[in-house]
Amino acid sequence: MATATLKKESKEEKSHRWKELGLSNAKVIDLYRQMLLIRRFEERSAQEYGKSKIGGFCHLYIGQEAVGVGAIAALRDDDYIFSAYRDHGHALARGMDPKGIMAELFGKFTGCSKGMGGSMHMFDASRGFMGGYGIVGGHVPLASGTAFGSKYLGKDSVTVCFFGEAAANQGVFHETLNLAALWKLPVVFICENNRFGMGTAVERSTAVWDIYHKASAYDMTRQWIDGMDVLEMYRVVKQAVDRARKSNEPTMLEARTYRFRGHSMSDPIHGHYRTKEEVEEQKRSDPILVFGHELLEAGILAQKTIDEMELEIKRIVAESVEFAERSPEPPADFLYENVYV
């Protein structure tokens, strides 16, 4: 299977490619910053998990940042996003407050789900962020519902639904793609193929390794993208979102990416299902490192700026931890509060 690799483009071509996409220098620097924020936020999350400040399950997005940041940058504020269980990065990319996310990880009352959900349950309706979900593939049909709602209500909002390659083996994925194609819904399905469903490689779980081909069964527009390249993600998702908005045409995209950490906090980075060498090789495509080089070489970002950015992000992340630490536990009587409206 073709895995994501660096584009072999000349420096000159690269230095112009965001211009062709209509992105300003400031915007692409912001994309870099968003990826860096996600990376540092999650590195700190891992530390806090190690200190037992964060409990339960915690799935890090480290390595996959370009997928969420590039895709979400292509959306309007009134669009909808569904995420899965690896949802911190998507939530941050959508502009949710790191404090509310960290507090949710800490199980505090100030968390974005008031401590009732945890890592897999980030949510902010005011940003159209319709949540993280902990059942693999279980959230996919919800996206057809919001897309249907937009169409019915005469709004031109588009729904984007993220899921992993393992979710594409769930029956409900196929049910939903069929429905979306049949009903002509404004929805973009983005499969983040990080090559492993927990510890099972895609070659061991899936008869067709090119996940995007699955959409051919529904005659849906489909393609794969280099998920380690934030601008490629932006470019292709923007096309798909525009198509959905203009002509209610759904699209299925496969972003080829790689996670640098274990499936969750309880398994090692490498081990029985992948080698250290494989992980090290993939890290050469680190989306932040590669994009940072590109911006440095293009002369629109200086190392000094990156250093300042690192300091600012470090402060934001530290403040989110302090906020979570200081925040109250959810009170016991709140247990009953929201079971019903």
Added chain:
Amino acid sequence: MAVVTYIEAITKGLWEEMERDSSVFLLGEDIGEYGGAFKATKGFLNHFGSDRVIDTVLAESAILGAATGAALVGMKPVAEIQFADFVTSGFNQLVNNSATMHYRWNIPVPMVVRLPSGAGIHGGPFHSRNPEAWFFHQPGLKLVAPSTPYDAKGLIKSAIRDPNPVLYFEHKRLYRHIKGEVPEDDYTVEIGKGDIKREGNDISVVTYGATVHQALEAAELLEKEDGVSVEVLDLRSLMPLDKDLILDSVRKTGKLLIAHEDNITGGIGGEVAALVAEFAFENLDAPIKRIGAIDTPTPYSPTLEEFFLPNKNKIVAALRALAAF
């Protein structure tokens, strides 16, 4: 007041709510052109159009997931599961997604799932289930199970207006066998409130759905032949359960028979029995008795199905045993 069948009452309720609120829409397998497997939505497509009466693919997860998603953005979907048995294919959507949205995020999910359920029509193992107990155990869902046309219309309207996901169990055997008076005007039946369908002093029967009618027949017979006064309490709403009404009735009569068509073990009757044992034990003059289908899948054989299901005679026998205490 017009006298209508149980299914006509459901149809009227749906129709009125569709007229009343443009955010209400119907989706399900064969509900449009075909008019529904049981014709509950016959004529809806012509009147309301294909934007609001949607024939779906045969995919229960997609139906229930799409309904949940649409509810998240302010729509009021009413999904029909052709036979309640088929809800198994969309189980995850209801128990993990619909039921927990508000708990997790304080966001309402105003959706209704219509579930034609129940046996006695020789439907065999996959077309006869009463699956309410599976969902009774899941906080976040509301469950209703009307037994009369009046309640059927009033409850479908309440269900549609409720901001929570409501599962509406409609008994297939009642569709065309039960008629009753239904007001033409707009009325609702409150979810969470049971109804004393027959007052009595000696024994309480707590029941719901199709079994209500068997209990009423049995109560008449006991009054006539044994001079025993039986109260019949129709739960109507399974979640929330009208605990006060149950306890008040048992405190008055001192004897309790629980009768439902779902099989006994793990059925809702067990919860009713526990409630009474915990809070009205000192009022009981006899052990609590339960009647339900036997603990097997539903047999096709009409002879065996009759043996399998609760009926008037079984209820009469149980009531006489209680009366003897």
